[in-house]
Amino acid sequence: xxxxxxxxxxxxxxxxxxxxxxxxxxxxxxxxxxxxxxxxxxxxxxxxxxxxxxxxxxxxxxxxxxxxxxxxxxxxxxxxxxxxxxxxxxxxxxxxxxxxxxxxxxxxxxxxxxxxxxxxxxxxxxxxxxxxxxxxxxxxxxxxxxxxxxxxxxxxxxxxxxxxxxxxxxxxxxxxxxxxxxxxxxxxxxxxxxxxxxxxxxxxxxxxxxxxxxxxxxxxxxxxxxxxxxxxxxxxxxxxxxxxxxxxxxxxxxxxxxxxxxxxxxxxxxxxxxxxxxxxxxxxxxxxxxxxxxxxxxxxxxxxxxxxxxxxxxxxxxxxxxxxxxxxxxxxxxxxxxxxxxxxxxxxxxxxxxxxxxxxxxxxxxxxxxxxxxxxxxxxxxxxxxxxxxxxxxxxxxxxxxxxxxxxxxxxxxxxxxxxxxxxxxxxxxxxxxxxxxxxxxxxxxxxxxxxxxxxxxxxxxxxxxxxxxxxxxxxxxxxxxxxxxxxxxxxx
Amino acid sequence: xxxxxxxxxxxxxxxxxxxxxxxxxxxxxxxxxxxxxxxxxxxxxxxxxxxxxxxxxxxxxxxxxxxxxxxxxxxxxxxxxxxxxxxxxxxxxxxxxxxxxxxxxxxxxxxxxxxxxxxxxxxxxxxxxxxxxxxxxxxxxxxxxxxxxxxxxxxxxxxxxxxxxxxxxxxxxxxxxxxxxxxxxxxxxxxxxxxxxxxxxxxxxxxxxxxxxxxxxxxxxxxxxxxxxxxxxxxxxxxxxxxxxxxxxxxxxxxxxxxxxxxxxxxxxxxxxxxxxxxxxxxxxxxxxxxxxxxxxxxxxxxxxxxxxxxxxxxxxxxxxxxxxxxxxxxxxxxxxxxxxxxxxxxxxxxxxxxxxxxxxxxxxxxxxxxxxxxxxxxxxxxxxxxxxxxxxxxxxxxxxxxxxxxxxxxxxxxxxxxxxxxxxxx
Numbered sequence: 001x002x003x004x005x006x007x008x009x010x011x012x013x014x015x016x017x018x019x020x021x022x023x024x025x026x027x028x029x030x031x032x033x034x035x036x037x038x039x040x041x042x043x044x045x046x047x048x049x050x051x052x053x054x055x056x057x058x059x060x061x062x063x064x065x066x067x068x069x070x071x072x073x074x075x076x077x078x079x080x081x082x083x084x085x086x087x088x089x090x091x092x093x094x095x096x097x098x099x100x101x102x103x104x105x106x107x108x109x110x111x112x113x114x115x116x117x118x119x120x121x122x123x124x125x126x127x128x129x130x131x132x133x134x135x136x137x138x139x140x141x142x143x144x145x146x147x148x149x150x151x152x153x154x155x156x157x158x159x160x161x162x163x164x165x166x167x168x169x170x171x172x173x174x175x176x177x178x179x180x181x182x183x184x185x186x187x188x189x190x191x192x193x194x195x196x197x198x199x200x201x202x203x204x205x206x207x208x209x210x211x212x213x214x215x216x217x218x219x220x221x222x223x224x225x226x227x228x229x230x231x232x233x234x235x236x237x238x239x240x241x242x243x244x245x246x247x248x249x250x251x252x253x254x255x256x257x258x259x260x261x262x263x264x265x266x267x268x269x270x271x272x273x274x275x276x277x278x279x280x281x282x283x284x285x286x287x288x289x290x291x292x293x294x295x296x297x298x299x300x301x302x303x304x305x306x307x308x309x310x311x312x313x314x315x316x317x318x319x320x321x322x323x324x325x326x327x328x329x330x331x332x333x334x335x336x337x338x339x340x341x342x343x344x345x346x347x348x349x350x351x352x353x354x355x356x357x358x359x360x361x362x363x364x365x366x367x368x369x370x371x372x373x374x375x376x377x378x379x380x381x382x383x384x385x386x387x388x389x390x391x392x393x394x395x396x397x398x399x400x401x402x403x404x405x406x407x408x409x410x411x412x413x414x415x416x417x418x419x420x421x422x423x424x425x426x427x428x429x430x431x432x433x434x435x436x437x438x439x440x441x442x443x444x445x446x447x448x449x450x451x452x453x454x455x456x457x458x459x460x461x462x463x464x465x466x467x468x469x470x471x472x473x474x475x476x477x478x479x480x481x482x483x484x485x486x487x488x489x490x491x492x493x
Numbered sequence: 494x495x496x497x498x499x500x501x502x503x504x505x506x507x508x509x510x511x512x513x514x515x516x517x518x519x520x521x522x523x524x525x526x527x528x529x530x531x532x533x534x535x536x537x538x539x540x541x542x543x544x545x546x547x548x549x550x551x552x553x554x555x556x557x558x559x560x561x562x563x564x565x566x567x568x569x570x571x572x573x574x575x576x577x578x579x580x581x582x583x584x585x586x587x588x589x590x591x592x593x594x595x596x597x598x599x600x601x602x603x604x605x606x607x608x609x610x611x612x613x614x615x616x617x618x619x620x621x622x623x624x625x626x627x628x629x630x631x632x633x634x635x636x637x638x639x640x641x642x643x644x645x646x647x648x649x650x651x652x653x654x655x656x657x658x659x660x661x662x663x664x665x666x667x668x669x670x671x672x673x674x675x676x677x678x679x680x681x682x683x684x685x686x687x688x689x690x691x692x693x694x695x696x697x698x699x700x701x702x703x704x705x706x707x708x709x710x711x712x713x714x715x716x717x718x719x720x721x722x723x724x725x726x727x728x729x730x731x732x733x734x735x736x737x738x739x740x741x742x743x744x745x746x747x748x749x750x751x752x753x754x755x756x757x758x759x760x761x762x763x764x765x766x767x768x769x770x771x772x773x774x775x776x777x778x779x780x781x782x783x784x785x786x787x788x789x790x791x792x793x794x795x796x797x798x799x800x801x802x803x804x805x806x807x808x809x810x811x812x813x814x815x816x817x818x819x820x821x822x823x824x825x826x827x828x829x830x831x832x833x834x835x836x837x838x839x840x841x842x843x844x845x846x847x848x849x850x851x852x853x854x855x856x857x858x859x860x861x862x863x864x865x866x867x868x869x870x871x872x873x874x875x876x877x878x879x880x881x882x883x884x885x886x887x888x889x890x891x892x893x894x895x896x897x898x899x900x901x902x903x904x905x906x907x908x909x910x911x912x913x914x915x916x917x918x919x920x
Contacts, residue, residue: 112717112818135723157666164663170670171641175868186893190868191816193633193843195677196888197916198898202640202673206666226723250574252597252694291725292770295763351662353575383664384575423664431667438667443656447669449904453897465668478652478907480534 001048001429001463004094008074009051015074016052019096022064027102029053038097041082041089042144045346045400046429050077050091057102059177059185059215066213067183069096075459076181078209080120080152083144085347086428088156088208088464098213100151106130107216113191115174117218120151124158127219136221139166142424143332151214157206159424161257161331162288164382166222168424170205177216178204181455191218203450208426209461211454225290228256230324231300233307234281234314238262241283242357245381247306248287249354253299255382256290259331262361264376265338265389272337275330276323278314285381286327334378335389342374342391346403350414351423354384363413364388371406373399385423386414412437427465435467444468445475452476518561522647522655522686528560529684529910530653538913541680543583543619546608547626551679551915552886553878562621565686570661573598577644577661579689582621589620599695602639603630605797610810611875615798621685627677630797631728631756634720634840640676642692648675648685651906661689674901680912681920682905696758700768701728701784701792703744704753704775709733710821712753713842715778717818719755720841722774724767728756728793729841736801736837742792744784753778756793796839802848802875809855809876810848815869817843826863830856851876857884887916 008015019028029035030052040047056062069076075095082089091097103119109131110116116127116138124145127138141160142148148158153169154176166172175189188201195201204211235241241260248255261269261277261284270277277284285307289299304315318324330337338345352360361377368375374391388410392403411421415437422431435444444466451458452472462469519525532539537557542548544563565581568589572578573596580589586604593599604623609615629638636642645659658671675683704715712731719726730753737745737752745752755775757767772781784792795801802810815823820842827847828834834849849856855876864871870888873881890898895917902909902920914920 110816110818111721113816114720157670159664167637167641168664170673171637180893180897184893186891186897187868188894191819192814192867192869193840194627194629194638194814194870196814196870196872197677197890197894198901199627199640199673199677200894200897202670202676205673206670223721223723225725246574249576252697254694291759292763292766294766295760298760298762351660351664353572353662355572355575380664384662385664418660419662420660420665420667422667423662424666426666427668435668438660440656442654443658444668446650446654446656446658446905447671450669450671450674450901453900453904476903476907478533480530 001092002469004092005073008072008094012051015072018068019052019054019065022068023054023056023061027055027057029055038079038082038091038099041079041084041087043085043087043090043428043430046087046090048091048093050097051094053097053099055099055102059179062098062179062213062215063183063185065096065098066179066181069459070182070457073457073459075462077461078155078213080149080155081123081147083148083152084156084426084428085349086422086426086430088426088428090429092463100149103151103215110191111136114222115191115218115220117216118150120154120214120217121149124148124150124153131221135224137224138219138221139172140169143335150217150219154205154214154217155207155209156424156426159380159385161259161328161380164258165254165256170202172220173201173205173217174220175218176201176204176214178212178214180212181460189218208428208465210451210465211460227293227296228288228290228324229296229300230286230288230318230327231303232277232314232316232327233285233287233312234278235283235310235312236281238283238361239358240311241285242354242381244285244307244310244312246354247310248303249382251302251306253302256288257286258382259286260284260379260381261331261334262377264374265334265378268337268341268376269330269334272340273330273333275326276316277330281314286331288324331378338376338389338391343393343395346390346392346407348388348390348407348410349385349422349425350411350419351383351385352414352417352419354381356417356419360386360413360417364410367406367409371402373403373406380423383423384419408434429464432465433467449475514558516559516561518564520564522649525560525649525684525686526653526655529649529651532558532910533653533908536908537910539910541684541912543622544585544617546613546617547611547622549611550607550626550874553882554912554914560684562684562686563619568592569687576663576692577689578692579661579687580620581687582619582685584620585616586618586620586623587616593692594695597695598692600642600690601632601636601693602642603632603797604628604639605630605799607799607874609803610799620688624676624688625678625680625685631730631793631839634729635725635727640673642690643672643676643688644691645689646672646675646685647687648683650683651908651910659689663691679915681902681915682911684911698761698764699756699758699786699789700764701789702755702757702768702771702775703782703784704779705748705782706750707753707778708751709824709838711778712751713818713821713838715753715775716755716841718774719771722771724757724770725759726755726771727758728754730754730796731838733837735835739801740792740795742784742788744782744788745792754792756789799846801837802846805848807851808848809851809880810846810874811855811860811871812874813845813847813860813864813869813871815843815845815864815867817841819867819869820845823863823865823867823869827860830859830863851880853880854884855880861888890917
C-alpha cells in the first residue's frame with residue numbers, strides 16, 4: 001500500500017475537527033474500538049485501521065468532504081456494505097474511510113420507465129424487494145445480495161448467477177450521480193437508454209472506487225418471467241458436465257443461469273443447506289430456464305437430452321418455485337458452506353474460455369496436491385467464471401502463504417488459457433500484483449491515464465487495482481520521435 | 494481516396510501544396526503505430542475511417558491524412574459454443590452477420606446500417622464503425638447496444654502505442670472497462686484494429702403485434718404496457734400516419750393511419766404464445782393485427798435503418814434519446830417546431846427520430862430546448878457539412894463532464910491527432 005503521509009497524520013486532530021464541521025452529529029468516527037468494524041471487508045486476510053471513518057448522509061456532505069480532502073491531499077477509500085472479496089474497501093492508515101451506509105433510501109420507483117432510483121447504500125436485494133409486489137425485479141444477483149449495496153455493485157460491476165442471460169451490473173445501470181475528488185457533482189446517464197458523449201457511466205462501472213464516489217444509482221428493472229424452472233443434473237466427471245454446458249449453449253439455448261459445482265462443493269453445500277443435491281456424483285449442474293411455460297417445458301426436454309447424451313446419471317426438475325429456490329439456496333450458500341468445513345478459505349474468481357474447463361480443473365487438482373491444500377469449486381459455467389475455494393488454516397504454519405500462492409497459480413493459469421484474473425470480484429489489493437500477467441506496461445499505463453483524468457493526485461482508493469501508483473505528470477508526457485515518412489511499408493493511395 | 498474537405502473533389506492531391514491529403518491503409522499494428530508516430534511529429538491530424546460509411550456523421554474535421562482501417566479485415570476467432578467472435582475492425586459487418594447466420598447466431602444489438610440515410614450505399618459499414626458509434630437497433634430495449642456486447646480490443650492510441658483492453662471471455666472485471674469508453678468515442682481515442690464481441694443465438698421466429706389509429710401518447714402507453722409485461726418484447730415502435738405510409742410492408746403502409754408495433758422473437762411456439770398474450774395486454778388500445786415472420790423482419794429493418802427518412806433532400810435528421818415515458822411530451826414539442834417536421838418513435842418512446850428542413854442551423858437550439866428537464870440528449874445525425882460545422886452535433890456537456898472528456902482525450906491522444914473535433918471542439 002502507499003506509504004502513509006506523515007504530514008497528514010500529524011494534522012489528524014485538525015482534520016477530524018474540520019470533518020466534524022462538515023459532517024455534524026455522529027458521522028465522524030475516531031475511537032479505536034469503533035474503527036475496528038471498518039478495518040477489513042470481505043477479504044479478511046487484509047486489515048488496516050483507517051485514520052478516520054466518515055459517514056455522510058447528504059450529497060452535499062460528500063462533496064464537501066471530497067473537496068476538503070482534495071485541498072489537503074488526504075486519501076479517501078469509499079465503502080459500501082464492505083462485502084468486497086478483493087479488498088476494494090481496505091482502509092488506508094492515513095486516509096478517510098468514506099462509508100455510504102447512510103445513503104439507504106430508494107428515491108423513485110418508475111414503472112413506466114422501468115427503473116428504480118436508489119441511494120448507493122440500498123442493498124441489491126432491497127431493490128427487488130421494493131418492486132416485487134408489482135412483479136418486477138432487478139436482474140444481477142450476486143450471492144451476497146442480501147448484504148451487498150448497489151453502490152458497491154456499481155464499483156465492482158457485480159455479476160451473479162443470472163448474468164449469462166440478463167447481463168452484469170454494467171448492462172443494467174442507466175445512470176448515476178457521482179462526486180469527483182474535487183467535490184464536483186456530475187450526472188452520468190439518467191432514465192434514458194443511451195449515454196451522450198463518452199460512455200463515462202460504462203467506464204466508472206467496475207472502476208473499484210478509484211474514479212469517483214457514487215451517490216445515486218438508476219437501475220433498470222424487469223418484469224418477472226412467466227415461469228421459471230431449474231433442473232439438477234449430476235455427472236460422473238467434471239468433463240461431462242462441462243461438455244453438457246457447451247452442448248446447451250451451442251444448441252441455441254441461453255439459460256437464465258447455469259451453475260456447476262464439484263464434489264467437495266456439492267457435499268459442503270448439501271451438509272449446510274439440505275438442498276437435495278445428489279452426493280454420489282463428481283459434478284452437479286443447476287440449469288434454470290425461464291419464459292412461457294410451454295417454452296420452458298420444451299427447453300427442459302432439450303437440456304435433458306443433451307445431458308443424457310453426455311452421460312448424466314442424475315436428473316431432477318424443480319416442481320415448484322419453492323423447490324427451485326432450494327436448488328439455488330445450496331449454490332448461493334456454497335461459500336459459507338465451505339466455511340463450515342475449514343477454518344479459513346480463500347475465494348478466487350478467474351474467468352476462462354469454457355472449453356478449457358476440464359484442463360483447468362485437472363491442473364487445479366495437481367496444484368492442490370502440490371500445495372497440500374484442499375479446493376472446492378463452484379463455477380458460473382455459462383460464462384466461464386470460476387470460483388475455486390482454497391481451504392486452509394491461518395493458524396497452521398505457512399498455510400496462508402501457501403493458499404495465496406496456490407490462488408495466484410490458479411489465476412495465472414486462467415490467463416494462460418485465454419481467460420482473465422477476475423470475472424466479478426474485482427482486482428482490489430488482492431490481484432493487483434498479478435495485473436502484469438495479463439497486461440503489458442503500456443496496457444496498464446493506458447488504464448492509469450484514465451485514473452489521471454479523474455484523480456490527478458491519486459487520492460481516491462490508491463493502492464488498489466494497479467501494481468504501481470500512478471504518476472500522472474510522468475505518464476501524461478508524450479515523447480515525440482522524429483517521424484519517418486514516406487512509410488515504405490504502408491499502402492498509400 | 495478519402496477526403497474530409499467537402500469542397501475538394503475526390504482523388505485530388507495538390508502536389509507540394511498545402512492541401513495534400515493522403516490516405517494510408519496499414520495492414521499491421523506496427524505500421525499503424527509508425528503512422529501515428531509520424532503524425533505526432535508532424536502534428537498532422539488524422540481522419541480515422543473504416544469504410545467511411547458514416548463519414549457524414551459528426552462534426553466536419555480538418556485533417557492531413559486519412560487512416561483507412563479496412564486493412565484489418567477478417568475473422569480471427571469465432572467460437573459459436575463460447576458465444577464469441579473476434580474480427581479485424583475493418584471487416585464489413587455484413588460479412589460477419591452472414592457468418593453468424595450460418596451458425597444460427599447474431600449480434601444481439603442489431604447493428605443499424607445508417608449509410609443510406611447519410612447518402613451512401615447499403616452494406617458498407619465495418620465492425621469498428623458500428624462499435625465506435627455505439628449503434629443499436631430496436632432490440633436496444635431488451636438486448637442493449639454495441640457497448641453491451643463488446644468484450645475486448647487491440648489498438649493504437651494517439652501516442653502511437655499498441656495496447657489492448659478487455660479479453661475474450663464474456664465476464665471480466667480486470668481493470669477499467671475501456672471497451673465502454675471506446676464504444677461511442679467515434680474514433681477519437683484509439684485506432685482499434687481488432688474487436689472481440691459477444692454473440693448470441695439468433696431468434697428462430699419473429700412476429701409483430703400491430704395496433705392502428707393511436708395518437709402518440711396513447712401509443713406509448715400501449716408500448717409501455719407491452720414492455721412492462723413478462724413477454725419479452727424485443728421491439729416497441731410507433732409510426733405516425735405519414736411515416737407508416739412509406740413502409741414497404743403492405744399492412745403497415747395501408748393501415749390508413751398511425752401504426753404501433755410490438756415485436757416478439759424466439760422459438761416459434763413461444764412467439765405465438767407471447768404474441769397472443771401481448772394482444773390481450775394491449776386490448777384496451779384496440780384490436781391487434783399481427784405481422785408474420787417475413788413482414789416483421791422487413792418492418793423492423795426499416796425502423797432500424799431509419800428508412801422513412803432516407804433520401805430526403807435538404808432535411809436534417811435528429812436522433813433524440815429520452816426516458817421512454819417522456820417520449821410523447823418531447824415528440825409533441827418537436828412536431829410543433831415546423832409543419833414539415835416528421836418523426837417516429839422507437840425503444841418504447843425512448844428514441845425519437847426527427848426529420849425537419851435543414852435550414853441554416855437544423856433548429857438545434859429549439860430541438861434541444863424541447864428536451865426540457867428529461868435529462869435526455871439530441872444528436873444531429875444528418876445535415877450538410879456547413880450546418881454540422883456550425884451547430885453542436887452532439888449534446889453540449891456540462892462543465893464537469895466537458896472537463897472529464899478533455900482529460901480523457903489527454904490520456905489517449907494528447908496531441909489531438911485522432912478524429913480531432915469530431916465529437917466536440919478540443920476533444
